[in-house]
Amino acid sequence: MARRLQPTLTEIGDAARALRQGKLVAFPTETVYGLGGDATSDRAVAAIFSAKGRPSFNPLIVHVASATDAVQFAEVSANAQAVARSFWPGPLTMVLPRRRDCRISLLATAGLDSVAIRVPAHTIAQTLLTMTGLPLAAPSANPSGRLSPTSADHVLADLGDNVEFVIDGGACTVGVESTVLSLLDDKPRILRPGGVPAEAIAEVLQEPVTIETGAEDSAAPRSPGRLLSHYAPSLPVRLNAAAAEPGEILLGFGPSAPKDALNLSPIGDLQEAAANLFALLRRLDDPQYCAIAVMPVPETGLGIAINDRLRRAAAAR
Structure with a gap:
């Protein structure tokens, strides 16, 4: 170790x-x-x-x-x-x-x-x-x-x-x-x-x-982080969720998220959300659930990077 x-x-x-x-x-x-x-x-x-x-x-x-x-x-x-x-x-x-x-x-x-x-x-x-x-x-x-x-x-x-x-x-x-x-x-x-x-x-x-948000799944990419399935937890990830479905666990964003959900940023701050992203996905990656549902994150500023990671986490494996 x-x-x-x-x-x-x-x-x-x-x-x-x-x-x-x-x-x-x-x-x-x-x-x-x-x-x-x-x-x-x-x-x-x-x-x-x-x-x-x-x-x-x-x-x-x-x-x-x-x-x-x-x-x-x-x-x-x-x-x-x-x-x-x-x-x-x-x-x-x-x-x-x-x-x-x-x-x-x-x-x-x-x-x-x-x-x-x-x-x-x-x-x-x-x-x-x-x-x-x-x-x-x-x-x-x-x-x-x-x-x-x-x-x-x-x-x-x-x-x-x-x-x-x-x-x-x-x-x-x-x-x-x-x-x-x-x-x-x-x-x-x-x-x-x-x-x-x-x-x-x-x-x-x-x-x-x-x-360039498209993934490079087979040809040699010029950049790290360009493979289709990347930054992935072991559970499937469902994006743009309003709420968790039976068996899922919810990753929230903003003040509209349920109070009992883990929230990337309760105040909707994208910098706070980026800093919390991987740590919270890890906490939710628990085999007692069937999937991680993720509430929408704005596609602006750091939200572009956050959504890029989430799309790759949700890609077919």
Whole structure:
């Protein structure tokens, strides 16, 4: 079983040494907990895939400490620089052309000529990246396709036998994964909605940003989180429910939800709902019920990311 570390410099240093030795360490970011490994090591990346049971064609996000570090691995255009200035550190991943001399394992990028890079805002993640001096491949620290972890307890329950350490940084503040923005061509495209709304990116770039919500079920996706059935609890999920049917349990949203239902946000706040999403789905994923019914969530701002996760959780498996 993995050892739980406290977020002290001494114990984060233990985690950094383990990462440099090719071991896996789970750590908090502002979005969800990541399963970190040396992104330049094929063996470490392979261990991530093995621990998650992740399809090899689904690329991993690489975390670096700063935009300056990103330039070592990707071709950073003027648009990418503008986005980085506005949203890094933060819950935004950019998919950029891979440099010819890029040291990132091809396994981490699924053999593509692009690389997905993020600069996390969480203090623990930043400290760990600085101490290791490495780019860290760090998908969500959960079995592939299952609910993403927003606490150290979630990671220990799901991956405790497959990771060396879990740094306990408490609950994640954003609660859904990063927005994934492709800048591989002239048209900026969001491949996965997340913690940064499309409208904010469009304002920085001064041009429209397309949101591609369709799933990629067989061909190699350019982004993590693009498989059809993803972020799924073990129970079936029924969307846009007004109430629970016999045998179901209800996940509510807003003040109109029944008082006895678990509620993403009793006041209808989308930021609160995003932060609670995975933790509440986990609590409801109980075999005494036949399904999870979910009340509608507005398709605006962070609601776009929330609904993207819910649609994938409800997809046929």
